[in-house]
Amino acid sequence: MSELRMIPTTPRIAGLMCGVLLVAALSGCQSDPPRFKQNAAYKLKVERANMGGDEGSPTALSDAVTSDIGNILEALFGTPNAPKLPAVEGLELEKIVNLHNLQAAAGPVASDRTGVAQGLYREHCVHCHGISGDGNGPTAAFLNPYPRDYRMGLYKFKSTKKGEKPTSDDLRRIVNSGIAGTAMPSFALLPETEVEALIDYVKYLSMRGELERKLFAYATQELTDPFDTLYPQYISLSQEHARLTAAGGANDPALKAIPGRLKQIYSDLYNIRSSAKKFAAEKGTEQPESVDDLPAKIKELDDAVAQLEQDVKAYKPPRMYQLAASSGATPTEAEKTQLKEQLQPYLEMAKEVMEPWTTAQSIAVPEPPQGLNPNDQESIARGRALFYGPIANCISCHGESGLGDGQRDFYDDWSGEWVEKGKPEATHGYVAAGALPPRNLFPRNLRLGIYRGGRRPVDLYWRLINGIDGAQMPAVPMLAEGDPPGTKKLSQEDLWNLINYVRSLPYESISQPGRVEEQMLKEVQ
Amino acid sequence: MFQRNFNSLLAGWLLAILPVFVAGCARHQSPDYTTNATDISRLTSAVGGASAEAATTEVANPTGWATVKGRFRLSAPVTLPPITVTKDPNICGNTSPNMAVVTGPDNSLQYVLVYLATKLPSLDEPWIHPSYADSAAATVNFDQKKCLFLSHVFGMRSTQKLNVLNSDTVGHNTAIKAFGFDTIIPAGGSAIVGSVKEIKEPAPTACAIHPWMSAFIMATPHPYIAVTDNNGEFEIKNVPAGVDLEFRIWHEQVKYVPSATVNNAPVSWPKGRMKVKLENDQTLELDAVLDAAKFQ
Numbered sequence: 001m002s003e004l005r006m007i008p009t010t011p012r013i014a015g016l017m018c019g020v021l022l023v024a025a026l027s028g029c030q031s032d033p034p035r036f037k038q039n040a041a042y043k044l045k046v047e048r049a050n051m052g053g054d055e056g057s058p059t060a061l062s063d064a065v066t067s068d069i070g071n072i073l074e075a076l077f078g079t080p081n082a083p084k085l086p087a088v089e090g091l092e093l094e095k096i097v098n099l100h101n102l103q104a105a106a107g108p109v110a111s112d113r114t115g116v117a118q119g120l121y122r123e124h125c126v127h128c129h130g131i132s133g134d135g136n137g138p139t140a141a142f143l144n145p146y147p148r149d150y151r152m153g154l155y156k157f158k159s160t161k162k163g164e165k166p167t168s169d170d171l172r173r174i175v176n177s178g179i180a181g182t183a184m185p186s187f188a189l190l191p192e193t194e195v196e197a198l199i200d201y202v203k204y205l206s207m208r209g210e211l212e213r214k215l216f217a218y219a220t221q222e223l224t225d226p227f228d229t230l231y232p233q234y235i236s237l238s239q240e241h242a243r244l245t246a247a248g249g250a251n252d253p254a255l256k257a258i259p260g261r262l263k264q265i266y267s268d269l270y271n272i273r274s275s276a277k278k279f280a281a282e283k284g285t286e287q288p289e290s291v292d293d294l295p296a297k298i299k300e301l302d303d304a305v306a307q308l309e310q311d312v313k314a315y316k317p318p319r320m321y322q323l324a325a326s327s328g329a330t331p332t333e334a335e336k337t338q339l340k341e342q343l344q345p346y347l348e349m350a351k352e353v354m355e356p357w358t359t360a361q362s363i364a365v366p367e368p369p370q371g372l373n374p375n376d377q378e379s380i381a382r383g384r385a386l387f388y389g390p391i392a393n394c395i396s397c398h399g400e401s402g403l404g405d406g407q408r409d410f411y412d413d414w415s416g417e418w419v420e421k422g423k424p425e426a427t428h429g430y431v432a433a434g435a436l437p438p439r440n441l442f443p444r445n446l447r448l449g450i451y452r453g454g455r456r457p458v459d460l461y462w463r464l465i466n467g468i469d470g471a472q473m474p475a476v477p478m479l480a481e482g483d484p485p486g487t488k489k490l491s492q493e494d495l496w497n498l499i500n501y502v503r504s505l506p507y508e509s510i511s512q513p514g515r516v517e518e519q520m521l522k523e524v525q
Numbered sequence: 526m527f528q529r530n531f532n533s534l535l536a537g538w539l540l541a542i543l544p545v546f547v548a549g550c551a552r553h554q555s556p557d558y559t560t561n562a563t564d565i566s567r568l569t570s571a572v573g574g575a576s577a578e579a580a581t582t583e584v585a586n587p588t589g590w591a592t593v594k595g596r597f598r599l600s601a602p603v604t605l606p607p608i609t610v611t612k613d614p615n616i617c618g619n620t621s622p623n624m625a626v627v628t629g630p631d632n633s634l635q636y637v638l639v640y641l642a643t644k645l646p647s648l649d650e651p652w653i654h655p656s657y658a659d660s661a662a663a664t665v666n667f668d669q670k671k672c673l674f675l676s677h678v679f680g681m682r683s684t685q686k687l688n689v690l691n692s693d694t695v696g697h698n699t700a701i702k703a704f705g706f707d708t709i710i711p712a713g714g715s716a717i718v719g720s721v722k723e724i725k726e727p728a729p730t731a732c733a734i735h736p737w738m739s740a741f742i743m744a745t746p747h748p749y750i751a752v753t754d755n756n757g758e759f760e761i762k763n764v765p766a767g768v769d770l771e772f773r774i775w776h777e778q779v780k781y782v783p784s785a786t787v788n789n790a791p792v793s794w795p796k797g798r799m800k801v802k803l804e805n806d807q808t809l810e811l812d813a814v815l816d817a818a819k820f821q
Binding site: 013017035037038040049050057063066067068070071072074075076086087161162163164221222224225228229232235236321323328329330331335336339340343347390391392393396397407409410413467472474475476477487488489 | 534535538556557558559560561562563564565566567568569570571572611612696698700702704705706707708709710711712713714716720725726733734736780781783790791793795796798
């Protein structure tokens with residue numbers, strides 16, 4: 001019985017199933033192309049620092065301005081699938097990055113017909129460093145130290161002076177060797193061309209991120225809302241009206257008309273920003289018995305109110321640029337010139353963040369003075385004296401035993417940005433906006449024999465003579481030509497002695513071995 | 526027979542559709558900000574186009590010189606609690622005064638920074654008075670003692686040399702990140718900051734060894750910059766007259782000072798901007814009272 005009934009239904013069900021599959025196959029999976037994330041935590045930081053100064057003035061950038069900044073960035077730097085660089089006057093882009101490299105590193109993971117890889121950044125880097133280079137990819141929160149956020153344009157392990165950009169060689173060294181003691185692995189097995197592409201893409205993300213920060217800082221500092229001056233004018237004109245009325249002008253027709261006009265102005269202001277209400281309580285004024293030349297004063301007030309009426313009508317909220325409403329996607333030549341003029345400050349900022357990449361130069365490392373070798377016990381002893389001495393002052397942070405326990409409440413520049421003294425709620429706000437929870441930066445434990453920036457003497461030389469950007473490690477004071485004898489600075493020979501001592505530290509016995517173990521245990525945990 | 530066929534069909538279908546469930550579709554995420562494709566294409570074509578002609582607006586030259594001076598006071602006394610010292614108490618003391626608000630007699634406010642923010646068309650006459658020629662390339666000293674920077678807010682010309690001293694008997698390291706400077710300064714030592722440059726806002730200055738130490742250094746290309754003294758007073762002489770100028774007024778606690786009561790009238794300075802046009806030989810006197818509530 002049941003079998004008989006199945007006969008007609010089976011094809012129908014089969015047809016239905018095929019239909020479902022067909023619909024699924026035809027509609028497919030559509031996902032939006034990836035976008036750069038906005039640096040919302042930094043935006044919040046500069047808003048807190050630079051806005052809302054006066055009662056009633058806005059405490060955050062408007063959506064329109066935020067969107068303007070996104071538009072400017074996309075116009076100058078493109079998208080994760082289609083990166084580009086702005087043409088900036090007087091700057092040779094080839095000196096910074098190769099645009100073909102950018103294309104190879106960007107976009108989805110793929111390879112072309114000849115097997116050349118594409119989408120390298122998303123293949124190798126994005127899970128830690130994030131699509132925007134914010135050091136906040138999906139794995140970031142589980143890593144210690146956090147992956148580098150490129151958007152500050154700061155790099156720790158490099159051969160250039162503090163405050164300068166790293167050279168391509170510096171970045172290549174890190175990609176090829178990885179960073180000992182961190183989750184950054186070595187990519188030495190990648191073909192050379194792919195490493196070059198990634199280096200260029202890191203520079204690109206760095207420049208884009210730095211410009212984004214500058215744009216947010218600019219918007220919060222420089223854009224002023226005309227409302228902020230219109231409202232006090234309204235208040236002072238109301239006061240002037242009260243003063244002139246009290247001084248005997250009550251019957252003047254012009255003065256009689258003023259309250260109605262002021263009311264209209266107030267209502268217009270209220271429509272612009274409802275927080276105007278906050279100001280509404282009129283401040284008391286002194287009521288003079290008489291005013292000299294009353295008719296002239298009334299005329300003045302009348303003119304001032306007329307001017308304010310006009311200004312309030314002409315009110316425009318602050319924007320990063322103004323576009324003519326009529327024109328379409330392709331502006332006329334005249335509009336282009338006008339737009340370019342408006343964009344000039346942003347192009348200058350772009351130049352500011354791009355130019356340093358063209359001028360970065362390694363500090364040349366002189367040969368160590370003759371006779372100095374890493375196992376020279378005399379040199380090590382002299383280095384030890386310097387390590388404890390007042391000039392290099394290493395122990396003040398690295399601790400009396402070099403365990404990195406001299407000072408452990410530092411933050412690096414990346415975490416430090418989200419810490420405001422005595423305001424833990426500020427940190428909560430930044431973390432909610434997407435910042436990684438700040439972590440303390442510990443001075444390196446020099447007894448572990450792990451050197452993040454490399455263990456070669458030349459690496460230590462660069463760390464000492466430059467300090468470490470973004471961290472708290474300062475440069476050692478170096479003797480310059482012409483310094484009188486006895487100047488409290490280090491000579492080149494001193495520096496090599498110090499390097500020899502630091503390199504011998506992991507093998508030096510320590511007077512309190514228990515403490516070492518305790519410290520090491522802590523670090524492992 | 527049909528039942529078996531049907532079952533295998535169903536199983537096959539489920540198997541076929543399984544990958545769809547396993548792989549799923551990427552979720553549509555609502556964007557954290559919006560962009561406008563039309564705007565972007567218009568901006569792009571503007572940027573990609575020929576370089577804009579520099580706007581050739583006629584700049585009027587100054588007609589003479591004037592003086593800006595004044596005094597800053599708080600509307601009520603403000604005292605911040607001192608900072609607990611965590612290192613070298615034998616030299617730095619057990620507590621360190623909180624320099625964020627330093628007041629003098631009559632609630633006068635020290636360390637208010639006043640500087641000319643207008644970009645001057647030239648750094649010569651008639652924009653800069655010849656009396657500043659001698660100090661243009663001078664070396665200025667920035668000292669620290671008892672784990673305190675002696676000038677909590679420090680104004681200088683970017684053309685000057687900055688010499689950081691350490692008059693303490695303990696080593697410091699002075700970090701002025703805006704200038705790319707971070708060097709150990711041994712007790713009694715000194716170091717020249719080689720890379721002072723024009724900056725847009727006061728640069729935080731710190732010492733990593735003594736983390737409570739803090740100061741701000743501002744460098745402008747011109748000499749029209751001043752910091753109020755313990756009486757809250759400042760004076761900037763020989764300011765170009767007859768042209769529109771914009772001064773900015775800054776204090777650590779409120780950053781750019783948004784408003785004040787100046788000579789008994791309320792004044793609004795959006796983002797600390799004070800616009801003035803001075804007459805020849807005029808002396809602009811500001812008696813500014815700032816709202817103490819914002820300085821707590």
